[in-house]
Structures are given as C-alpha cells and as structure tokens.
Amino acid sequence: MASTDSKEHEKQLEGWFYPSEEIKSEAYVSSMDRYKELYQKSIDDPAGFWGDIANEFYWKVPPSKEKFMQFNFDTREGKVFIKWMEGAVTNISYNLLDRNVEKGLGDNVAFYWEGNFPGDSKQITYSELLSEVCKFSNVLKDKGIKKGDRVAIYMPMINELVVAMLACARIGAVHSIVFGGFSAESLAERILDSTCKVLVTADGSYRGAKLIDLKEISDEAIGKCKDQGFTVETCIVVQHVGGGSGNGTVSPRTSPVAKKPCPPIQTNFNSAVDCWWHELMSCASDKCEPCWTDAEDPLFMLYTSGSTGKPKGVLHTVGGYMLFTAVTFKYVFDYHPGEVYWCTADIGWITGHSYITYGPLANGATSVLFEGTPFYPDSGRFWGVVDKYHVSKFYTAPTAIRALMKFGKAVVQKYNRKSLKVLGTVGEPINPEAWLWYYRTVGDERCVIVDTYWQTETGGHVITSLPGATPMRPGAASFPFFGVVPAIVDEHGKELEGACEGFLVMKQPWPGMARTIYGNHERFERVYFSKFNGYYTTGDGCKRDSNGYYWITGRTDDCMNVSGHLLSTAQIESALVEHDAVTEAAVVSCPHKEKGEGIYCFTTLMEGVEFNEQLIKELKQKVRSKIGPFATPDVIQNSPGLPKTRSGKIMRRVLRQVAKNDKKIGDVTTMADSSVVDNLFHNRPHVD
Numbered sequence: 131m132a133s134t135d136s137k138e139h140e141k142q143l144e145g146w147f148y149p150s151e152e153i154k155s156e157a158y159v160s161s162m163d164r165y166k167e168l169y170q171k172s173i174d175d176p177a178g179f180w181g182d183i184a185n186e187f188y189w190k191v192p193p194s195k196e197k198f199m200q201f202n203f204d205t206r207e208g209k210v211f212i213k214w215m216e217g218a219v220t221n222i223s224y225n226l227l228d229r230n231v232e233k234g235l236g237d238n239v240a241f242y243w244e245g246n247f248p249g250d251s252k253q254i255t256y257s258e259l260l261s262e263v264c265k266f267s268n269v270l271k272d273k274g275i276k277k278g279d280r281v282a283i284y285m286p287m288i289n290e291l292v293v294a295m296l297a298c299a300r301i302g303a304v305h306s307i308v309f310g311g312f313s314a315e316s317l318a319e320r321i322l323d324s325t326c327k328v329l330v331t332a333d334g335s336y337r338g339a340k341l342i343d344l345k346e347i348s349d350e351a352i353g354k355c356k357d358q359g360f361t362v363e364t365c366i367v368v369q370h371v372g373g374g375s376g377n378g379t380v381s382p383r384t385s386p387v388a389k390k391p392c393p394p395i396q397t398n399f400n401s402a403v404d405c406w407w408h409e410l411m412s413c414a415s416d417k418c419e420p421c422w423t424d425a426e427d428p429l430f431m432l433y434t435s436g437s438t439g440k441p442k443g444v445l446h447t448v449g450g451y452m453l454f455t456a457v458t459f460k461y462v463f464d465y466h467p468g469e470v471y472w473c474t475a476d477i478g479w480i481t482g483h484s485y486i487t488y489g490p491l492a493n494g495a496t497s498v499l500f501e502g503t504p505f506y507p508d509s510g511r512f513w514g515v516v517d518k519y520h521v522s523k524f525y526t527a528p529t530a531i532r533a534l535m536k537f538g539k540a541v542v543q544k545y546n547r548k549s550l551k552v553l554g555t556v557g558e559p560i561n562p563e564a565w566l567w568y569y570r571t572v573g574d575e576r577c578v579i580v581d582t583y584w585q586t587e588t589g590g591h592v593i594t595s596l597p598g599a600t601p602m603r604p605g606a607a608s609f610p611f612f613g614v615v616p617a618i619v620d621e622h623g624k625e626l627e628g629a630c631e632g633f634l635v636m637k638q639p640w641p642g643m644a645r646t647i648y649g650n651h652e653r654f655e656r657v658y659f660s661k662f663n664g665y666y667t668t669g670d671g672c673k674r675d676s677n678g679y680y681w682i683t684g685r686t687d688d689c690m691n692v693s694g695h696l697l698s699t700a701q702i703e704s705a706l707v708e709h710d711a712v713t714e715a716a717v718v719s720c721p722h723k724e725k726g727e728g729i730y731c732f733t734t735l736m737e738g739v740e741f742n743e744q745l746i747k748e749l750k751q752k753v754r755s756k757i758g759p760f761a762t763p764d765v766i767q768n769s770p771g772l773p774k775t776r777s778g779k780i781m782r783r784v785l786r787q788v789a790k791n792d793k794k795i796g797d798v799t800t801m802a803d804s805s806v807v808d809n810l811f812h813n814r815p816h817v818d
C-alpha cells in the first residue's frame with residue numbers, strides 16, 4: 131500500500147493538472163486555443179492589442195498608433211532604447227484613483243489593512259485613498275519636491291506607504307522604495323545613488339514579536355549620507371507604533387494577543403530635518419491637480435542586486451508599466467470585480483510595487499495589505515486572514531510555502547479557505563513537492579496554481595500560466611504572457627529550437643520592461659544586452675519541453691536567490707573582507723530546505739587569527755549591518771586555501787560542490803593546487 135502511495139506521489143510530481151470547469155467557466159481566457167489567439171494578436175499587432183487596453187485608461191493626449199512600440203536591442207546598431215507610446219500624456223495616480231472614483235467605485239475598499247497583531251485592522255476606500263494621496267502630494271510639493279525629483283521611502287506595510295508612492299506619481303516625482311529589511315548602510319547607499327532630498331519613514335514596525343526601529347535606522351542612514359557630503363533635507367515620519375516624543379495624539383498599538391500595549395519606543399526627533407506625517411497632513415489640502423506626464427517619463431526606480439555587488443537602480447516609466455501591470459493582474463489572477471485579492475509580498479520589492487499597488491488599483495480591485503508574518507501569532511495566520519476577508523486570489527512565494535509545510539496540514543485545515551480560487555507563486559522556481567502541497571493542502575485540489583516568472587526588470591509577469599487556460603505542470607512557469615517573445619540560446623547566442631535547454635532571452639520589448647539603470651545607461655546595455663547581440667538577457671537558465679512549456683532552472687550569473695530575493699555573491703564577499711580578521715572571502719549558494727538557496731561563505735583569515743564561534747558571530751553581524759538581516763550567511767567555513775586557477779581566479783564551481791558536499795567536482799586540470807579541495811571537504815562544518 132505504502133509503495134503504491136509513493137508511486138502515485140511520484141507520478142503526481144511529474145503529472146498534469148487541469149483547471150476545474152468552475153474556474154474555466156468564469157475565466158477571461160478559458161482555453162489554450164483562446165490564449166494562442168490572443169497571444170498571436172499581441173505579437174502581430176502590438177499597437178492594436180495594447181491600443182485596446184490603453185483605451186480603458188484616461189489620456190490627456192492619447193497614444194499615437196505610429197509611436198506605440200519603438201526599440202533597439204542590438205548594441206551594434208547604436209544605443210539600446212525602449213519606448214512605448216512616447217508623446218502620449220497621462221497620470222498614473224489619476225488612472226488608479228480619480229478614474230475609479232468617477233466610475234462609481236469611490237466607496238469600494240481599496241485595501242483591508244491587517245496589522246501585525248490580530249485584531250489590529252482598518253480599511254481605506256478609493257475616495258479616501260484619493261484624498262490622502264492628494265494631501266500628501268501637497269505636502270511633498272511644500273517640501274520642494276518637483277517633477278523628476280527622487281523621493282526615498284523606507285516604510286513598513288501600512289496604508290501610508292501606498293499613499294506616499296502614489297503621491298510621488300501624482301506630482302511626477304520618482305519614488306525609490308527601500309525594503310524595510312535593509313540596513314542603514316544599504317539605505318544610505320541607495321539615497322546617495324539617487325540623491326533623494328526627502329526620506330519618508332515610520333517610527334517603527336512590528337514583525338511578529340520583534341520591533342524594528344525604522345526611524346533609528348533612517349537617522350543612521352541620514353548621518354552616513356552627511357558623511358559623504360549629501361544632505362537629506364526632510365525626513366517625514368509616520369507615527370505608526372505610537373509613543374515616542376511626538377505629540378502623543380496617536381495611542382500606542384495594543385496587542386490583543388498579549389492583551390497589553392506594545393512598549394512605546396522613544397523616537398529621536400531632530401526638528402531641523404524631521405516632521406511628523408500626521409502634523410503635515412492635518413493642514414494639507416485634499417485637492418491636487420495631477421502633473422500630466424509623458425508615457426515615457428520615469429515613474430519609479432527600484433534597486434536590485436547586480437553581479438558586481440553595486441545595486442542597480444532599475445528604472446520604470448509611466449505608460450507602459452501602467453498597461454502591463456494592469457493587464458497581467460487582470461488575466462493572471464483572473465481578477466473579477468468584487469473579489470478580494472491578497473499578495474503577501476512586501477511593497478519594498480517589485481512584487482509589491484506591481485501586484486499590491488499598481489496592478490490591483492488600476493483594476494479597481496480590493497486587496498489585503500498585511501503588515502505581519504506568516505508565523506505570528508502562529509503558523510495558521512495566512513489562512514485566518516484568508517477566511518476573515520474571503521480572499522479568492524492569493525499570491526505568495528515558494529519560500530513561505532516551504533516554511534509553512536513543516537507545520538503540517540492540521541493548522542491549514544483548521545480554516546475553511548472555501549473562498550480561494552487562484553493561488554499564485556513567485557520569486558524562484560517552485561519545487562514540485564511544495565507545488566503539490568500548495569495545490570492539495572492549501573487549495574484542496576480545487577484551486578488553480580499560477581507560477582509567475584518575472585524580474586524587477588520585467589516590471590510584470592513574462593512567463594506564466596493562466597488560470598482557466600493552462601494545464602498545470604508542477605514547477606513549470608509554462609508560457610509567455612501576451613506581447614512577450616522568449617527564446618532559448620546556447621552559449622554562442624544561437625537560438626535553439628523545440629525541446630532544449632540554455633539561456634533565457636527576450637527578442638522584443640513588452641510595455642512593462644525597464645528602460646534603463648538610473649544614472650548609468652551604459653551599465654544597462656552591458657548587463658542586459660551585451661552577452662547576446664540583439665536580445666535582452668534575463669540571467670536565468672531555462673528548459674523548454676516538447677509541449678512548449680518553459681521551466682526556469684535558476685540564475686546563470688553570480689547572483690543567488692535566497693527566499694526569492696536576489697543577492698550578489700560579490701556584495702556579501704566585500705562585506706566579509708571588511709572584517710579585520712579576513713583576507714579573502716568567496717561566497718556561493720547551497721541548497722536550503724526553506725530558503726531555496728542558502729548562503730555558504732568560505733573565508734581565509736589573517737595569520738594567527740583563531741577561527742571560533744565568536745568570529746562566526748561577528749562575520750554574520752558584519753553582513754547583516756552592511757546589507758540587512760535577510761542576507762545573513764547560513765554557513766561560514768574556515769578556508770586557509772581557496773581553489774584557484776593558475777591565473778588566480780577563484781573556482782566557484784568547485785566551491786559549490788564543497789557547499790553541497792558533492793565530491794563530483796569534474797575537471798580540475800586548471801587548478802593551481804588541488805590539495806586545497808581535499809582540505810575543504812575535510813573541514814566542512816556540520817550543516818543540517
């Protein structure tokens with residue numbers, strides 16, 4: 131019996147799964163034939179296809195058919211450029227808010243805010259959001275922010291974060307959001323790169339039982355900027371956790387779990403720079419004429435890891451991003467009016483930008499905005515929230531699914547989850563075991579899973595399944611979204627046909643793709659367009675099977691994917707060598723049960739320095755303070771010698787084998803001293 135069961139299980143891992151009749155019957159795209167038809171139209175007639183979608187939005191000057199899509203991907207032909215609807219004039223906050231209010235959706239809930247502590251919740255309607263956005267637009271203008279200026283945002287998952295970003299969009303300013311898990315050093319580096327005169331933050335935020343002192347980190351970052359000769363003129367602080375030395379009008383948050391108020395935090399307040407959000411808002415007008423921007427004006431920048439270690443400020447523009455996030459949201463989640471949608475990502479990452487703020491609001495959707503973690507107060511929190519708001523479309527990451535799997539079924543089955551229809555996944559390839567658990571245990575084999583492959587640079591989903599159309603394969607991102615033309619090339623840049631494996635590239639732009647790296651277009655060309663002439667290089671490996679399904683196999687550059695977040699090995703190495711004890715460091719990824727990839731560090735120490743627990747602690751701390759807690763190394767191995775080629779290059783391929791304790795290291799004839807490898811295997815620390 132047991133063996134039949136496990137055989138059955140094996141079969142399922144490689145199996146086919148189909149959307150139910152119920153899901154198909156209400157889907158916008160209810161068959162593969164229909165998908166192919168729409169896809170073909172999007173490729174044959176981009177101006178017609180995207181023009182129809184553009185018509186649903188308000189344009190002061192509508193896009194002209196001739197100028198719909200213009201681009202050059204080939205560096206041999208001149209500068210790389212990508213433009214959609216240049217010359218058309220609109221405002222994205224107007225389209226997300228005013229347009230929906232005028233359509234009669236003003237009283238609809240835009241966000242159900244669910245705080246870290248159960249019971250701490252509130253909601254905001256479209257009209258209320260519009261009025262808050264107008265007020266904050268006026269506040270920013272008052273602080274001297276004009277069209278094209280950059281504004282740094284370092285905030286927890288609260289309504290004010292959405293308000294701040296849309297206010298920037300309303301006045302044509304460029305928001306640069308830095309995820310709240312980044313350190314002061316990382317925040318400062320980003321503020322400096324984009325020269326932001328204004329920083330918007332909060333006094334703090336709870337994540338589970340832990341208080342994160344965002345204001346203190348902000349102060350430290352502002353100090354670091356000053357050391358570099360740059361002044362952040364204004365820091366606007368939302369009083370979220372309460373207490374502190376503010377005016378005391380906001381009471382401290384109460385934890386209904388602990389049945390006591392959260393300890394107030396003493397917020398430092400420097401009146402030359404700091405302003406309380408609520409004080410500025412209380413006297414701001416709630417009317418603000420939008421700044422009418424060109425479709426190709428910048429909307430926001432968002433930093434992502436690059437293989438050299440210096441983060442890249444990926445820049446997105448107004449018009450194309452608006453169309454692409456709106457349309458992917460509608461089709462990939464098959465969102466229908468009246469439904470409640472929930473994306474558990476943080477707005478500090480691209481997933482939150484596109485699929486918490488822009489895509490859902492462009493569709494007039496109702497979403498959950500969640501401040502907390504999946505494990506607080508217990509690991510049933512996600513499903514409790516799903517039941518509380520009758521969430522029907524749910525979007526999370528494989529790393530969260532794997533972490534929840536280990537708590538078993540019972541804590542999921544305690545909740546009824548009957549409202550769920552579509553379950554999305556994003557961030558890294560999902561292993562079939564996690565896929566099946568998501569499908570069976572969370573979705574009761576009733577829901578559809580959409581595996582959405584995309585990147586900070588792509589702005590929105592580029593390879594994905596569609597709920598009513600795609601037969602599902604656990605682990606396959608499946609097919610290109612409308613307007614996206616992928617190809618798989620070999621190491622010489624030759625396009626491969628049929629079933630094959632190689633480098634994933636894109637042959638032409640789609641509206642939501644990034645236009646440049648802020649302040650460094652040359653780096654944009656080098657990173658994405660120089661490896662294979664005429665193609666956008668994703669940096670991912672990919673397999674196409676005989677049915678045409680695309681399966682992402684992981685990064686092909688020196689980036690690691692840790693819990694769905696990209697980190698560069700170089701960035702972690704340079705943090706480690708900053709410690710006095712370290713002369714050289716090499717970082718690779720290793721398989722990790724929950725995070726997907728873990729961070730494995732090899733360090734060579736100065737003569738005479740002892741490798742001990744205290745040093746490991748200090749090295750981990752060094753990385754945390756340079757980058758942020760989410761980049762904390764999993765393993766640090768003392769490595770008196772590192773495997774190098776005769777020309778002195780570290781052989782990461784060999785280190786990856788050591789990290790996973792796999793002795794099949796392949797050809798090492800180029801290695802200068804092969805005894806180094808035996809020592810590394812011999813001295814591997816015990817790893818779970």
Ligand code: WT7
Binds near residue numbers: 587
């Ligand atoms: C990298 C982009 C896009 C939002 C989150 C990450 C990996 C992302 C998938 C998926 C396989 C995936 C890729 C990609 N990735 N989604 N569904 N299947 N891999 O954004 O930090 O820019 O990372 O995440 O490696 O290149 P990002």
